Structures are given as structure tokens and as C-alpha cells.
Amino acid sequence: MTSRRRPTQADVARLAGVSQSTVSMVLNQRDGGSILISEDTVEKVRNAMQVLGYAPDPIAQMLAQGRNRLLGIFNYDPTNSYLRDGFYYKILAGIENGADQHGYNILLLTRNRADQKRSIFEGGVNTLRLADGAILMGKYPNHDELRRLTREGYPFVYIGRRDVPEIEFDWVISDYHSAGKQATQHLIDLKHRVIGYVCESSAFDANSTQERWRGCQEVVQATPDAQLILIDQSVVADPAQLRDLLQTQHVTALICNDAINFREANNSLIQISLRVPDDISILSLGDTLGDFATSLRVTYVRLNQEQVGEAAVNRLVSRLDGSSSDRVQQSLIPCEFVVGDTTTWRGSG
């Protein structure tokens, strides 16, 4: 660990017998070489760099250049909350991909995990400032902070639609509304008329749930005799309760808000001996949790979270590179509806 000081441009310059700025020029030689330096000099400098094992200090470069090709990621929710159905992971993978394509690295802000409330500003300091721009996410952002970021002109994109009074900003999100519509139309087409919507009460107020629900509602309301029944996850978790509900209401199909709900519902159905899809159709409005041990392929909506992450990066980078207008941009990423074996015609059993 004898790490004597790393070599600097000054060291290289000394060894090569040129000035420090020349070393810098050689280092940053643009493609095409608009800056002309004699071959000899380049050679000498290159050699000296080799000999000393010189590598530029990125921090100094940043300070001098005023930017650093770093994309910040800040999550208002504790990471754990995203463990659910691998949501966070997929978005992160998309962001990584996008960042890589644009030659950016990622700064993952970890601060304040311990506290209940995570915060971008600590002691008045914008911890995101280290990055050129940031991607924010989380169910409950601090509105004041978002306003301050906007006021300061700090470039960011939110993952998920969030409406904050007084300001407007970029966001990207899966098109949950259309997902809900497609799924419901699918069931309606299969002659189902009484459809249960399974969701946890704690998740019902989330924007992403509301959008799904709204999509389902629209289709149901446009269909004579059709009705949508909200079923709490706690009911589904209890096989007996679930059976009673399904029977008394004549429910023939279940739409599950996400993959977890799907799994729970499916488990309960097994226990009350209802066969999928003959006795009851069931689908998930979210990505599946790996494959189940059954041979059934699940009917579900692919949320394309990777694409959401990539889209957020693309938007952010286009702002950072100035190749984009200043207009606020809010985009929906299409979901894909995948028809599997867990849904079929009503009464086919």
C-alpha cells in the first residue's frame, strides 16, 4: 500500500520536457485533431505518461469543465419497498443501459436510508449537485424539494407521474391506464361480466394503481351489465372469505393489481379447489414473478420497466446535451398485454 502521490500532468510535463498545458492538449486531442501538436511532442508526452502510469484526475477535470457525465439517482422510498416484484431492479437496469449508451456513469444517492424521510437537501446542500442531472423516484416525493430543484434549474426526470402544485417537470411512466383497459377488454371479450379487482388497500391510492383502476372502469362502464368489484388483498388471503365473495357476487374473473396479488389469489384458489381458468379466469396487471411451478402461462401485462428507465435517461441526457427544447416532457411507455393460459371464456368449465 505504499501509494506515493499519483503522477500529475505536471510530472508528465517535466519528464517529457514540455509544458503542463501541452500535456493536457495531448490528452484531450479531439478527433480529427483540430489542435495541432507535432508528432514528436505527442510521442514524448505519450511515453512519459506510460512511464509514470499517468491517469488524469476526474475530479479535477470536472471542476475545470463544469460537468462530469454523472447521472444521479435518488429514491424517496426506502429501497426495500421496491424489492416487491423487482420493480426497482428493472428500472435500475434500464437506467444503467441508457447511461452506458450515452457515456454516463451513475451516482446512486444512498443518504438517509436510516431516517424515515429521505431528503435531497441536507443542511441546505443539494446532494444531487455532484451529478449533472438526476432521475428521481419514489411514491411520496417532498414537494418543496422538487420546487426548489425546479427553481434552481437543476435538470431531473421523475419516474412515475407526480403532480406538484406550482411546478411542472418531466416524468416517464408505464401506461398503466391503457394496461387496465386492454386487460379488461380481454375479459369482456371472453364474456366475463362480473370482474373482481384485487388490490391491497395500502396501494390503492398510488397513482399507478389509480391509473390501472381507471382504465378498467372505463371499459366496464362502456359495457352493459358489466361490473367491477374492488376486492381487498386481505379478503383474497383468506380462502374461505374469497369463496364466499366469489359465489355471492358471481365473480368469474379476477384482475390482480400486481404479481404479488396474483400469487396470493392463485394460492387461495387452489385451496378452495377452483380451477384456473376453467372455473375462474385470472390475470395480473404487472410483471410475473418468475415462473410458477404450474404448467400454466400467466396472462399478464408486461410493464416494460427497463424501457421506462431507459426513456428517463434519454430524456435527461437530451436536456443535458442541450439537444432538446426546454418544454416539459411527460411520457407514457406502452405496456404489452400477454395472453397466457390463465384466462378463458366464461363458463368454459
Add this chain to the structure above:
Amino acid sequence: MTSRRRPTQADVARLAGVSQSTVSMVLNQRDGGSILISEDTVEKVRNAMQVLGYAPDPIAQMLAQGRNRLLGIFNYDPTNSYLRDGFYYKILAGIENGADQHGYNILLLTRNRADQKRSIFEGGVNTLRLADGAILMGKYPNHDELRRLTREGYPFVYIGRRDVPEIEFDWVISDYHSAGKQATQHLIDLKHRVIGYVCESSAFDANSTQERWRGCQEVVQATPDAQLILIDQSVVADPAQLRDLLQTQHVTALICNDAINFREANNSLIQISLRVPDDISILSLGDTLGDFATSLRVTYVRLNQEQVGEAAVNRLVSRLDGSSSDRVQQSLIPCEFVVGDTTTWRGSG
């Protein structure tokens, strides 16, 4: 987006009517306040900071301080390869946690995803240098790069055990060897004597697989009449082949190298109507993939990847903070053997 220049310490100083260095002192006021500044001055400076919305530039701070409380993460494998059983995600979560506890942020190096070979040094530049230290991972690291990092005294910890000629460095890894031993002993105790070991041929040379396998071997070799049979994943994927193999060899238990192998094996067993665990016992030497739709709890080894990530951070940070000796430190994180419903006494069916 009218972002006129952000205020600097100089701006604050001007407004407060003090010198720039005084602003810096106020900003960095140590606990206890070993540096004495009059209440009045502090007040004035604080006010000015408020008025201007001043926030220090972290990059400049880094340059001046020589460190930045940033932990680098570099993965020699493409991220996708870690999607398998959520490996990468869990480690990352552990790293995030650890970093947070120590007040570090994370720098995720994305470079070179596009290329086949990812590289730390680009054009001779150590891209990790932006971070104070780094956590490296990936099946096939570039040995030359690791040597160079070591030579330069750059602090890093490897996730996974990698033996690189000429150098030694810190690593942290799950105790796969012990995991294999425990699992095998469990089966031996249940009177199984012919045990199949399911693994993909492409994964067999990996250190993590070798350690598991070695652990299993040891127990089997210490048991009279016991034998361990290596079964390629491709055989397991074909139900007919699997049945033949199990029958001719009298295999009564399967050890699956990871959760994916487990799932495939389980699916095939269903198709050839072998009941788990009555006809055959089966367990996984890796974390499970969520729950299966069956009511069986899987017998498996919990790898504690989060702990691996956290341990790596702890080690790295203790080196960065100088609170640790320079001795190379290589540690094994214990796994937990979880007995579920998929294993039972031989011939209980």
C-alpha cells in the same frame, strides 16, 4: 431554466462582508467548534447563505479535500448475467445499505456495457479514480487490471473469490463450501445414498460452483456407499432423459446448484409424475425464486447476498478510513440452511 451561475462562497462572503475563507470555516464548523468564530459573523454568513440559496460545490470540495466519500462499483460481467436469480440486485442492496450507514454514496460504473469485455482502464485512465475505493465483481476479471490497481494502491474489495497470480487482495463471498456440506449431510442423514447434482455445464467451472461441489463431495466421500452424480441441466430439462437417469442410477435425491436448476428440475419431475418429496427429495443450493404456486416450502440454502454486499462495504470503508490494518482480508459469509418440505427420508413414499 434561467439558471444564472450558482452562488459561490465568494458571493456569500461579499454579501456578508467577510472573507471567503471565513465562509468556508462557518460551513465546515466541526462539532464542538474547535474553530472559533464570533456569533455575529456566523449569523451574518448564515443569513447570506440563506438569501443566496448557497450550496457548496461537492466537486470543488473533493478536489480540495482529496476524497469524496464515493464508493465505486464495477462489474466485469454484463449486468444481465446477474438477473439470474436476482443475484446482482441483492448484493447491490447490501452495498447500498452499507454505504448509507457509513455516509458514502455509490458510483455505478456503466462503461463498456456495449463491448464484450468491460474494462476499468480506458485509454490508460482508471475510471474508478473518481471513487475513493471500489467494489469489484464479475466472473472473469481482467488480471492485468487487478494487478495494476494493486500496484497503484487503489483500495478495492472483490465480491467472489478470485485467485490472481502475483497479487493478493481482499474478497468477500458466501460460504458455498459449507453450504454444500450442510445440504449433503442433511440428505445423508435422511438415508439418501445416491444423490444427483444438477448444474449447467457452463456454470460448473465457476468458483462458486466448485466450492459447492467440493463441499458435497467431501461429505459423500466420508459416507460409505454414498455417491454423487453430476447431472447436466440439459438432461434435467428433458423429462424422459431425467426419468431414465434417475431410474437406472437409483437416484433418490437431487441437489440443485441454484434456484433456476431447482425450478427446471421440479417442473420435469411434475411431468414424469414423481412426487416431491415422497418419491424424490430435492433442494436448492441457492436462494429461492419467490414462492412457487405449490404449497411446498423449498429446502434451500440462503446465500445472504445482502450480507456479502454489506461486508464488502465494511471492509472497504475500514481501509479507507485507515481504521484497519493493511493485511489482506478475505472472508466467507455463512449461509443458512433452511429445511423445507421438499426433502424427506428416503423411501418414505
Add this chain to the structure above:
DNA sequence: CTGAAAGCGCTTACAG
């Protein structure tokens, strides 16, 4: 084609 100089925004001895 190359060098001297200023500057990026901080921190940290060193004087007073």
C-alpha cells in the same frame, strides 16, 4: 506549434 496564466470553487495552514 507551444507556453504562461487565469480560473474552476473549495480547504487549510499561516499570519496577524
Add this chain to the structure above:
DNA sequence: CTGAAAGCGCTTACAG
């Protein structure tokens, strides 16, 4: 208790 100055390692006009 506070200020002037040097320095962190670069980049970028500006002279020559």
C-alpha cells in the same frame, strides 16, 4: 477571532 495566500489537478483562452 479573521483574512490573504497557496494549492488541489485540471482546461481553456490568449500570446507568441
